[in-house]
Amino acid sequence: MGRKLLTENINVPGIQSLDVYRKHGGYDGLKKALGMSPDAIVEEVKKSGLRGRGGAGFPTGMKWSFLAKPDGVPRHLVCNADESEPGTFKDRYMMERIPHLLIEGMAIGSFALGANTSYIYIRGELLYVFHILQKAIDEAYAAGLLGKNIMGSGFDFDLHVHCGAGAYICGEETALIESLEGKRGNPRIKPPFPAIQGLWQRPTVVNNVESVMAVVPIVKMGGDEYAKIGVGKSTGTKLISACGHINKPGVYEIELGIPVEEFIYSDEYCGGIRNGKDLKAVVAGGSSVPILPKDLILKLANGEPRLMTYESLSDGGFITGTMLGSGGFIVMDEDTSVVKNLYTFSRFYHHESCGQCSPCREGTGWMEKVLHKILDGHGTLEDVDLLWDIQSKIEGKTICPLGEAAAWPVASAIRHFRSEFEEYVKNPSSIKKDNHYYRLNNISPEVA
Amino acid sequence: MPKVTIDGHSIEVPEGTTILQAARMIGGDIVPPAMCYYSKLKTSGGYCRTCIVKVTKGSEKDPRPMPKPVASCRTTVMDGMEVQNTTAPDLLEARKGVVEFLLLNHPLDCPVCDQAGECHLQDLSYQHGLAKSRYEFKRREFEKIDIGENIKLHMTRCILCYRCVKVADQVCDSRVHGVINRGDVAEISTYIEKSLDSDFSGNVIDVCPVGALTDRTFRFKSRVWFTNPMNAHRNCTKCSGKTVLWTSGDDVLRVSARKDVHGEVEEWICNECRFEKKEKSDWTIEGPRHIDRKSVISANHYEVKKQLKIDVSNQKSIDERAHNN
Ligand SMILES: Cc1cc2nc3c(=O)[nH]c(=O)nc-3n(C[C@H](O)[C@H](O)[C@H](O)COP(=O)(O)O)c2cc1C
Ligand code: SF4
Ligand code: SF4
Ligand code: SF4
Ligand code: FES
Numbered sequence: 001m002g003r004k005l006l007t008e009n010i011n012v013p014g015i016q017s018l019d020v021y022r023k024h025g026g027y028d029g030l031k032k033a034l035g036m037s038p039d040a041i042v043e044e045v046k047k048s049g050l051r052g053r054g055g056a057g058f059p060t061g062m063k064w065s066f067l068a069k070p071d072g073v074p075r076h077l078v079c080n081a082d083e084s085e086p087g088t089f090k091d092r093y094m095m096e097r098i099p100h101l102l103i104e105g106m107a108i109g110s111f112a113l114g115a116n117t118s119y120i121y122i123r124g125e126l127l128y129v130f131h132i133l134q135k136a137i138d139e140a141y142a143a144g145l146l147g148k149n150i151m152g153s154g155f156d157f158d159l160h161v162h163c164g165a166g167a168y169i170c171g172e173e174t175a176l177i178e179s180l181e182g183k184r185g186n187p188r189i190k191p192p193f194p195a196i197q198g199l200w201q202r203p204t205v206v207n208n209v210e211s212v213m214a215v216v217p218i219v220k221m222g223g224d225e226y227a228k229i230g231v232g233k234s235t236g237t238k239l240i241s242a243c244g245h246i247n248k249p250g251v252y253e254i255e256l257g258i259p260v261e262e263f264i265y266s267d268e269y270c271g272g273i274r275n276g277k278d279l280k281a282v283v284a285g286g287s288s289v290p291i292l293p294k295d296l297i298l299k300l301a302n303g304e305p306r307l308m309t310y311e312s313l314s315d316g317g318f319i320t321g322t323m324l325g326s327g328g329f330i331v332m333d334e335d336t337s338v339v340k341n342l343y344t345f346s347r348f349y350h351h352e353s354c355g356q357c358s359p360c361r362e363g364t365g366w367m368e369k370v371l372h373k374i375l376d377g378h379g380t381l382e383d384v385d386l387l388w389d390i391q392s393k394i395e396g397k398t399i400c401p402l403g404e405a406a407a408w409p410v411a412s413a414i415r416h417f418r419s420e421f422e423e424y425v426k427n428p429s430s431i432k433k434d435n436h437y438y439r440l441n442n443i444s445p446e447v448a
Numbered sequence: 449m450p451k452v453t454i455d456g457h458s459i460e461v462p463e464g465t466t467i468l469q470a471a472r473m474i475g476g477d478i479v480p481p482a483m484c485y486y487s488k489l490k491t492s493g494g495y496c497r498t499c500i501v502k503v504t505k506g507s508e509k510d511p512r513p514m515p516k517p518v519a520s521c522r523t524t525v526m527d528g529m530e531v532q533n534t535t536a537p538d539l540l541e542a543r544k545g546v547v548e549f550l551l552l553n554h555p556l557d558c559p560v561c562d563q564a565g566e567c568h569l570q571d572l573s574y575q576h577g578l579a580k581s582r583y584e585f586k587r588r589e590f591e592k593i594d595i596g597e598n599i600k601l602h603m604t605r606c607i608l609c610y611r612c613v614k615v616a617d618q619v620c621d622s623r624v625h626g627v628i629n630r631g632d633v634a635e636i637s638t639y640i641e642k643s644l645d646s647d648f649s650g651n652v653i654d655v656c657p658v659g660a661l662t663d664r665t666f667r668f669k670s671r672v673w674f675t676n677p678m679n680a681h682r683n684c685t686k687c688s689g690k691t692v693l694w695t696s697g698d699d700v701l702r703v704s705a706r707k708d709v710h711g712e713v714e715e716w717i718c719n720e721c722r723f724e725k726k727e728k729s730d731w732t733i734e735g736p737r738h739i740d741r742k743s744v745i746s747a748n749h750y751e752v753k754k755q756l757k758i759d760v761s762n763q764k765s766i767d768e769r770a771h772n773n
């Protein structure tokens with residue numbers, strides 16, 4: 001059994017409530033932190049090697065130490081709870097089950113950063129989780145864990161939870177900040193970065209729910225101890241939300257470094273492929289990371305086993321590798337149509353583009369339409385090349401990474417499964433054959 | 449002062465200068481096209497991506513190249529930076545892609561568009577566009593809207609450069625329009641067609657790079673290249689009163705602000721000058737307006753013939769026409 005740092009108590013009855021949470025060591029981390037100096041906490045987080053769990057994997061301790069600290073200007077910690085990437089559902093699970101862990105992490109992080117007011121920005125669709133968090137925050141205020149002079153430490157700390165209106169783009173940290181300010185959720189053009197000018201132009205750290213939660217065990221056990229778990233620069237535990245054609249979909253806390261094969265096939269985790277089928281492909285880190293076929297997800301190009309770490313999953317770049325991303329692990333069996341799955345993803349990115357920059361605004365819709373055309377049975381070989389060309393003209397030319405998030409799935413599907421596109425184009429009757437979980441828009445795009 | 453090299457031309461520029469501004473200081477063909485940046489509007493730029501360039505050396509201190517093309521209008525120059533624009537074939541290919549995206553859903557109804565002849569998108573598609581669109585689907589369309597008495601919004605032609613939004617924010621007293629919806633159905637809108645009524649709202653027409661915002665008092669009066677632009681001024685209490693009159697015989701068909709070589713207005717003008725002073729007697733006429741831009745608009749104007757690369761056999765007739773003007 002791998003060690004559990006975040007989910008250890010997740011199944012304790014009543015752990016949602018403050019009483020039960022405290023009985024199980026809840027807020028001991030905060031108590032310890034308040035007795036340390038803020039810099040010492042940042043130092044522990046640095047030592048832990050914790051990397052951002054929101055997708056990009058940027059070292060959290062380093063992010064914290066970059067925060068500008070001009071005199072007399074308030075600073076903020078903002079928790080990114082906008083989780084909307086298809087395939088990723090770990091933050092929701094945690095906030096729903098053990099809300100006080102997030103509040104404790106926010107209090108520790110804010111104390112370390114010198115932020116007296118902090119925010120949790122939660123995805124609009126998760127209204128019920130918003131209520132769970134709000135209730136937990138109210139409890140914490142009543143118990144003196146939030147508000148003036150928390151736990152008698154002299155540190156004043158207010159925590160607010162804010163509900164978005166349901167836009168994937170508001171998970172991009174600068175769009176999130178705009179939205180939190182009450183504006184249209186458009187990503188900002190960087191620089192300046194949030195560490196210098198974030199929320200209301202003040203220095204701001206934006207961290208994913210899981211990153212914030214991980215600070216609690218780090219403070220409790222010490223950064224060095226945390227760093228002992230894992231492999232190389234992938235330290236600690238990571239939540240993986242596994243879904244698709246596996247026997248046991250769900251959220252798993254793994255020690256970074258276990259082999260991908262073990263994660264998919266062992267009974268401790270996914271429990272193998274459903275109905276005795278064979279594995280076809282995996283999208284390992286949320287819908288935006290490159291899809292990999294079976295042989296490449298289980299093994300590196302050199303034949304060594306691929307591990308669940310940042311480095312191993314990205315080994316080989318995008319030619320033979322992918323990314324750990326946000327930990328949304330989507331497994332597809334042998335009957336799955338990669339093209340149909342791609343269409344679903346493309347539809348999503350088209351729908352979620354904010355529309356600020358032309359390559360993403362126009363290109364995402366174009367790719368969706370071309371894919372629709374292929375699945376309608378009217379595609380040509382040129383359409384496959386066209387798709388490749390469109391994605392290459394979006395990638396790297398946009399304001400925020402949503403452009404890439406839309407381009408990578410297309411590029412990787414064509415790179416690894418080109419024959420499937422060609423089969424659909426040459427032999428349209430084959431499109432009807434396999435039909436897993438996909439729905440074409442009823443209306444075909446109108447041709448001019 | 450940081451020194452930057454763009455396509456082999458070096459220049460020293462003040463701290464904080466962007467690559468685009470530095471390129472404009474050097475001038476000539478190396479200046480990247482800019483469809484959304486507007487030097488007179490704060491926070492403009494970054495949206496259209498036509499101005500992208502390749503940074504092959506970040507700076508003297510950190511010589512690494514930048515991994516992706518950057519928007520030259522929003523990237524500040526560092527000392528020792530080396531930039532490629534026209535000399536990088538892959539960059540030009542990338543820009544072609546951006547232009548294709550901008551034109552993807554664009555109606556290209558230039559023959560009936562009031563902007564034709566002074567349209568930056570038209571120029572851009574001549575210079576960087578593909579001969580034929582690869583987009584085979586129906587283009588998106590929006591209803592035309594009158595925003596107030598004097599301004600027409602033809603959203604179908606809009607490229608979402610956000611300039612008009614910034615004018616309304618920064619030049620007018622209050623903003624009643626902005627962007628609603630998202631992605632490829634995002635649109636410029638005034639809530640419930642509320643009119644833009646501010647003394648300076650007419651400037652949105654001048655900043656719009658395409659024919660999405662046009663002057664209703666000029667609509668379909670004439671093709672712009674059949675008019676004579678004249679510098680003129682009047683004593684105005686609200687603005688500088690310095691304008692260009694677009695005339696035909698004794699008629700003043702349109703009044704606009706004066707624009708510089710980059711197509712940006714020199715000074716904002718007020719709505720009274722723009723929409724209400726349509727008699728030559730309202731104005732002191734200074735003389736013909738020099739039109740710098742190399743677009744179709746210039747074709748009929750004598751001053752520009754030197755810049756146009758024209759067939760010598762045409763020279764005479766153009767000279768003649770120029771004299772007649
Ligand atoms: C389109 C887009 C959507 C994103 N959505 C999320 C999200 O839902 N949750 C999240 O934590 N990070 C998301 N991110 C990443 C954030 O911008 C940011 O990197 C992250 O919140 C930083 O936290 P971390 O350092 O703790 O990972 C998204 C990024 C992009 C470009
Ligand atoms: S890449 Fe897409 S989502 Fe990001 S700013 Fe541009 S249009 Fe908006
Ligand atoms: S906006 Fe420009 S490119 Fe578009 S129709 Fe008008 S003149 Fe043509
Ligand atoms: S209406 Fe014109 S100025 Fe306004 S965003 Fe559209 S193209 Fe730009
Ligand atoms: S001019 Fe630079 S992005 Fe539009």
